[in-house]
Amino acid sequence: MNTVESFFNRKKQQLGVQLNDVQKEAVLHTRGPLLLLASPGSGKTTTTIMRIGYLIQEIGVEPSRIKAVTFSRASAADMKERFARFFPEVSTSSVDFSTIHSLAFQVVRDYFYKQKVSYQLIEGSLDGGPNKKLLLRKIFKAMNDENITEEQLEELTTYISYIKNKLLPRNEWKKIDCDIPFVEGIFEEYEKMKNANPSHLLLDYDDMLTIANDAFNKDKLILQKYQNRYDYVLTDESQDTSLVQHKIIEKLVKPHQNLFVVADDDQSIYSWRGAEPTYLLDFKKHYHNAVILKMEQNYRSSKDIVDVANRFIKRNKDRYDKNMFTENLGAMPIEITQFEDYRNQAKYLVQEIDLVEKKKDVAVLYRNNSSSIMLINELDRHQIPFFIKDSDNRFFSHWVVKDILNFMRMTYTDKRVDIFQQIYTKCGFYLSREQLFELAKKKLTESIFERLLQHKSLKEYQMKQIKACEKTFQEMKGVKPLKAIKLIRNQLGYDQTLKDMSKKLGFNTDYIFGVLQTLEEIADSLDTMEEFAKRLKHLEDLMKASKFNKNKDAITLSTFHSSKGLEFKKVYMIDLIEGVIPSHNEITKYKDGERDFMEEAVRLFYVGMTRAEQELELLTYKKQNGKEVAQSRFVANVKNIISPSVKVQPTGTKKKLKAEKANVPYNQGAIRKAEDIQVGMTIKHRVFGQGTVVSIAGEKIEIQFQKVRKALLLETCLEMGLLEPANEVSVHQEREKER
Structure with missing residues (x-):
């Protein structure tokens, strides 16, 4: 047995890790640039860790000569922890795992030290002193004679970050869409204030990147210092890397070109923040002798989900031609549920989630943070615990x-x-x-x-x-x-x-x-x-406290953007209407011939779909705020993929297709008035079956069912027709079933 097979077999015996042919090829590519296109659930982190281990144990590379750049600190910590599990014999402090900002910070520190210039960060955890948001608030107030709103502040910071990450010159600022009054003047004044004292500069996070890139351009000795430090560089989630970040990496690997890039152009969803998905499509223009491999096997999701998601992403034209597949069996066909009114959506979700034994297996995904407010209101009323990924209290x-x-x-x-x-x-x-x-x-x-x-x-x-x-x-x-x-x-x-x-x-x-x-x-x-x-105060406090439910048995609420990298057995994607996904702006741009915005919306929807392991349900509705709305064209596309020959049935009719879920059917025998329910009464619940009313207190009704006692919202039960009287015959039938 040769050393290569010995390495793979050893890891299979130690960890149960068995790589497929493409993964092995990626691990064994140790010289020159490689772009590894990794479909969702294809084992990219495992492959990356195995490659680092192979370089160290089989090629003999000194661990400190390897630099692994990740998208976030959480990703860096996760990769470091997994490397320690895979290769406990190698010190985790040896391999340099970090974010691109951390690398840039080291470069900036060395650069300014040589120039004898002091600096101060104005973002992050600050104890007094200048603060980026406070500076921008002050400038906005001076120029507009009114206070900036939280939404405007977010738009302004995004605008500034976008320009810096894109390395846009001053004459191109006006081309960037932004509704902030005098935005160019605000940006200029912000930069003046930060650079008012040449010997003591104020820096934000984006400055770290632009100054590091400038340092590599202007100071050959600093550039050589970092080039000589690493023989191998790996970058993860490179579809979310901005132009200035790509430029830094280009310069860093120029002498040896030993660059291992892991990315998925189909999951590039941060162009509004400066990400450059086209850089990956032009990878061979930047690295002429690059090898491109495609990891297309999905190990995460069921065949039902993988097949539909693979066909759905082919809506896009500007992408590498890939065919995601899986050897997993089918679990549940994708379901589509449409409501008459959007207010029914949250009520339906809590009724469904209440039935799930392990809440941590469930995620509810949405495009906008505002979608979570009505949902947490209902979850709290039903006493269902939840964790919000990157919660936003601005509502x-x-x-x-x-x-x-x-x-x-x-x-x-x-x-x-x-x-x-x-x-x-x-x-x-x-x-x-x-x-x-x-x-x-x-x-x-x-x-x-x-x-x-x-x-x-x-x-x-x-x-x-x-x-x-x-x-x-x-x-x-x-x-x-x-x-x-x-x-x-x-x-x-x-x-x-x-x-x-x-x-x-x-x-x-x-x-x-x-x-x-x-x-x-x-x-x-x-x-x-x-x-x-x-x-309102209770819900705000509840949202803040939800972070403590992270590792508990609680459902996860997340935006599509924040869900990337996560996976759940059951995923609900909600508020799937035109104007939300795709947004009004994306629709308008698409009509004007700008396809990029719509393609990113497609990728965002695809990211949401591929978070699901076994079950995926898409939720849409016909009315919102009293106005007619249209279901998302992406839902229509999924519906057509699942069953291209079946016509949409009238509202309220039961679909024959399992993939198309009807509204909750109207129950003519349901109890509709609270006064028709009494303590001790035997009733039948649409989901939980037969039970006895134990108590009615305020908005809650407590019912003892065969195996469990449930406290339910009385109003919801009445509104959705979930309860009906159980006559003596039905009681007898239930008892006969038990026997």
Whole structure:
């Protein structure tokens, strides 16, 4: 037996690791550049670890001469831990596992040390001192005379990062889509502030990359130092690597060209952040003698999922021709569920998830973080634990949420000017600053409306609007929070104000009205506005605390982007409608002949599909916020792949195909009123079977079934027709079955 086979057989006996022919070929390629195209679930990390071990144990490479670059610190830690398990005889500190930013930081440190220039990072965990977001907030305020919103701040930081990662010159900044007013001027002022003191620079994370690249260009000695340090370089998740990152790696490996690149062009989903998927397609232009291998066998998912996903990704044209396959057996055909209204989606999910024994086997994936809010509200009401991957609490600090709470506060006290100042522009008063200043000088014992009406400079239309608002606020006192929100939206004219603001400032109206719809869902079933405010705070705290459920038996909630690299037995992909995936912008660009945006949306959908091991369910609906919406074209595409000959049936009819799941059928015998249910009553649940009502307390009903006791939401059971009376005959039949 030769040494090569001895190495593979040894690892098979020690670890049970058996590589296929392509994986072995990748491990044995030890000289020159190699691009390894790794399909989802194809064992890329195992192959990479085995290659590092082979270089050390069979080729005799010193471990410290190997550099492995990963996409994130978590990936670096995971690869390091797995290497230690595979090759415990090799010290884990020997092989250099790190992110590209960590490598760049070392280069920058050496470069500035030579130049005798000090620097300070303005991102990450900072104890006082300059901070990137605070600087940008300050500049935005100075240029726009108003505070920046969280959404605008995210868009601004993305814009800056994109330009730096793309290495775009100043004359090309204007080509980048961005709705931030004076964005180019803000960027310029930001750079001026960071470089105001030439001997003490302020740096953000993206500066680390651009300065490291400049250092390699300008300082040959530093470049040679790092070139001489490593004989082999490996990069993982290279489809998400930006142009400046590729340039750094190019220079680093130039003398020996021993570059091992692991990537999947079909999973490139970060172009908005500066990733360069075309770099992989042009790999041989950058590395002329490169070898390209394709790992197409999927070990993760069932045949049902792999076959459909493989055909789905072929929608894209700008990709390597690959054919993902699996030797796994089929498990469950992909299911498609369509609801009449999107509000049914969360209720359906919690009913389904409640049946799952191991919650950690389930993930719910969505494109936008806002999709999680209504879901966590329902999960909490059903006491189902969850973990949110990269949770985003910005919903609870959104200005629309703050507006609604301030409107509600005004019903408790109409004398506080500080609250009124937060919302008066949303009420159609058109007050001047002078009028607002005069308001604060009036007697605090009088209501704000009385003080306003005393102002002599008011126009007739202003007086009319003030009186109408006063009447509405009086009407709102003591009402349930859902009714209060509807009064705010309609009688106070908040909806129209939002439409006008969106048109003027370029806000996403679908998102903003989605926030309002979510607030209405949270408010539904609550009795007081105090309960509503407490509920929002509770959900925010719950979202923050969900990180502690990471390794517990809890379902995972994640965006499609954050789910990359994860896998679950059952995956639900939700909110699959036109305008979400693909987004309105992607649809518009596609119509204008720009295919890149739509192709990335296809890749994002593909990433979501390939997280599933055994079961995948796609959820869509017909109405949202009272408007008709269309199911995602990607759902239609999947439907056509599964059954190209079957026509879509009318709503509510049961599909013969298992892959097409019907809405929950209407049950004519279902109990629809709470008063028709009594403690001690024998009922039948659509899912859990027959049981006895143990208690009814508030919004919960507790039922003892044959093997388990369940606390369910009474409203959901009634609304979805899940309960029906069990007559004596059915009771007898159940007992006979038990015998």
